[in-house]
Amino acid sequence: MLERSSSARARLRSAVTVAALATSTAFCGTAASASTGPTPKQGGVDVAVEWYDVTADTIAAAGSSAQVTNSRTWAISWLSAARALRSGPRQTAFQDAALASAVHTSLAGLIPARTAELDAAFAATLARIPASPSKDRGVAAGAEEATALLAERAGDGLDPASVSPPYPVPQAAPGVWQPTPPAFGPATQAGTRYARPFLLGRADRFRPEPPPALGSPKYRADLEEVRDYGALNSSQRTQAQTDIAQFWLGSSLTIYNGVLRAALVQSRWQTSRQAELVALFHVALVDTQIATSDAKYTYERWRPVTALRAADTGHPSIPSDPTWAPLHTTPSHPDYPSGHNTYSGAAEQVLTSLIGAHSREPFALTSPTAPGVTRTYTTWKVLTDENVGARVWSGIHTRSADKAGATLGRQVAAHTLRHAARLLS
Known part of the structure; x- marks a missing residue:
């Protein structure tokens, strides 16, 4: 691990810890003061939002095919920014320059193919900031923290090859995961469980209890619900349920x-707090995906499509149907717990803890799998509730897997917030 200078460490030790901020009303946006109010924006531009968009665009244009690798890129870029901002003065020139420098340096190091575009965005940001020692200090601090964190996270096992190494297909048996139609592709994300977390420590720290036992009433209820509501030709799934399933089929990260x-736009926070929000959000999600992989490949629970087509469905009252097909194609990894819902639960926990249960204003979302559709929300939990139902109505997860996933995500995110000071000080 690359050590920071003693002066930088001293500055960081003197800062208020994010753990205290996470439990204070000020950090939840319910109080306004000189120390927690918004930072004046250079030229009317919110640099945090500007570089949030640069990060999203960079990853969309040239990011990894592995979602957790992209989450890692977000986490490194914004954690280095949060560290840099806490290391110096609150002057706008320093804060804006440090944030842009940290994210620029991180992204250029992780996605070098986008260096030209990143350099142009960085130059545009710096051009708005008047020349001053604070500006120069911010540029230097951002680059220093990013370089240090890139070295610290090197070889953490979150590269695509490590995330999805070859995985032997388990011996076929009732309840045991097998490759799923139509591609019957190899298992993915089995290696994520071995990656180095940011704060989780052990991948199994919050491992959920085993899925419902084959033959149990809960197992029967789960499988019958997917059979009836998640089928491609379901007569019981409503149009509203189909629409929700189609909307949330898209990448959780996207x-x-x-x-x-x-949340960032509505926060009205100073730049340092904006950076901490984005950093902790994605740190929690990296650790959540590590915990998800651990649970999935510990239990190796078969997917509904495999269970419903099998000669032995795992429950004597559920007949086999070799022609049953889900509304959406089943991903190539085990059922329990649902990754979409671990992601959603973690996001809900971070946003609720740091902002409150509701957004300041209604916000609109779009999805790459539902072109032209916009859904509007005001509370974070509703997103999780929709994800839980969506994966059942898609025919690709049981409700037990969805609920266990949401709980796991919340637990990992709460752990992240409790121990966040370790990352920022």
């Missing part, structure tokens, strides 16, 4: 980028 951006 859709929740819109959620977090809305």
